[in-house]
Amino acid sequence: MRAAITERAGSMVLLERQEPEAPGPGEVLLRPEAVGICGSDYHFFSGRMSAAAGGSQFPRVQGHELAGIVLALGAGCRPGLQVGQRVAVWPLHACGQCYPCSVGRENTCDQFRLTGIHLDGGLQELLSIGQKQVFPIDVGDPAIAAMAEPVSIAVRAVNRASVQPGERAVVLGAGPIGQCICMVARERGAEVLVIDLLDRRLALSRDIGAQTRRWRGADEVVEFARQWAGPAGPPVVFDATGTAAAVQAMIGMVASAGRAVQVGMSNEEASIRVGSLTEKELDLLGVSCCGEQEFAAAVAVVHRNAAMLARMVSHQFGLDEAPEAIRFAMSNPADVLKVVIRVS
Ligand SMILES: [Zn+2]
Numbered sequence: 011m012r013a014a015i016t017e018r019a020g021s022m023v024l025l026e027r028q029e030p031e032a033p034g035p036g037e038v039l040l041r042p043e044a045v046g047i048c049g050s051d052y053h054f055f056s057g058r059m060s061a062a063a064g065g066s067q068f069p070r071v072q073g074h075e076l077a078g079i080v081l082a083l084g085a086g087c088r089p090g091l092q093v094g095q096r097v098a099v100w101p102l103h104a105c106g107q108c109y110p111c112s113v114g115r116e117n118t119c120d121q122f123r124l125t126g127i128h129l130d131g132g133l134q135e136l137l138s139i140g141q142k143q144v145f146p147i148d149v150g151d152p153a154i155a156a157m158a159e160p161v162s163i164a165v166r167a168v169n170r171a172s173v174q175p176g177e178r179a180v181v182l183g184a185g186p187i188g189q190c191i192c193m194v195a196r197e198r199g200a201e202v203l204v205i206d207l208l209d210r211r212l213a214l215s216r217d218i219g220a221q222t223r224r225w226r227g228a229d230e231v232v233e234f235a236r237q238w239a240g241p242a243g244p245p246v247v248f249d250a251t252g253t254a255a256a257v258q259a260m261i262g263m264v265a266s267a268g269r270a271v272q273v274g275m276s277n278e279e280a281s282i283r284v285g286s287l288t289e290k291e292l293d294l295l296g297v298s299c300c301g302e303q304e305f306a307a308a309v310a311v312v313h314r315n316a317a318m319l320a321r322m323v324s325h326q327f328g329l330d331e332a333p334e335a336i337r338f339a340m341s342n343p344a345d346v347l348k349v350v351i352r353v354s
């Protein structure tokens with residue numbers, strides 16, 4: 011079978027490799043169909059995965075946003091899984107033993123491993139994976155089914171923020187994660203303001219039901235968002251950019267007693283005036299990946315919003331073109347929303 015293997019920083023090659031054996035007890039053999047690539051893939055590919063996230067360990071088959079078809083089931087798989095089904099893959103593997111696992115936060119497990127980052131992922135023609143990781147998904151297009159993973163991050167973010175019906179929430183960044191947060195927060199009944207540099211992205215946010223504002227610098231958007239939300243400022247703000255300026259804007263605009271939710275990931279450092287945390291008594295909430303129930307909730311979000319999610323898939327490539335796809339995505343950030351590689 012063919013696999014796209016990231017051999018070392020900046021180098022992905024197509025190689026033949028041995029097929030997995032028939033699935034063992036509790037395992038599922040998948041034929042990966044579609045893999046979305048995202049910022050985490052860029053970090054991994056370029057060797058910049060932070061040490062805290064396990065570093066970039068090569069060689070690796072990437073692909074953590076993944077949909078595929080069940081080809082075979084090992085013994086003891088749960089009822090409801092069937093050969094021929096399309097499934098989305100929940101990529102998290104947690105140890106079950108450490109402190110975060112013991113308090114029900116397996117998504118921040120100290121030994122956590124993700125399919126496609128720490129374990130071989132979807133950019134290969136066959137993949138054997140534990141049955142717990144696969145969720146049947148009923149959409150016709152595997153590229154949309156693969157969106158379940160980025161949607162799951164949005165479900166996690168909105169849960170962390172405890173977004174309430176009628177609340178005003180600001181989302182900084184209208185990439186796929188920001189758009190998905192907007193979608194999930196709208197479903198929860200929130201009023202949403204999305205802020206981004208790119209008008210094209212904001213047009214999609216408006217179609218999802220958000221109001222929008224073009225980023226014109228931190229001071230300007232802080233002022234605008236505070237007016238939009240009323241004098242107290244927005245009670246919930248999400249950063250889906252990972253940039254220092256947006257993080258500073260988030261802290262600046264959020265209401266006292268509000269929730270500032272960091273979803274965008276980067277190695278940047280943002281300086282924050284310490285007193286703004288105490289004076290506002292902020293809940294500053296980080297978001298990693300999601301738990302099992304949240305992934306199931308994300309699949310339901312995909313079922314309800316397939317047409318809108320289809321609009322986020324901006325470019326598709328074949329498996330042969332996987333090296334080109336990741337280079338294209340990394341070098342054209344303004345043109346790309348979600349790049350999907352069609353594996354089969
Ligand atoms: Zn991702």
Ligand SMILES: [Zn+2]
Pocket residue numbers: 104105106107108109110111116119120121122
């Ligand atoms: Zn653990």
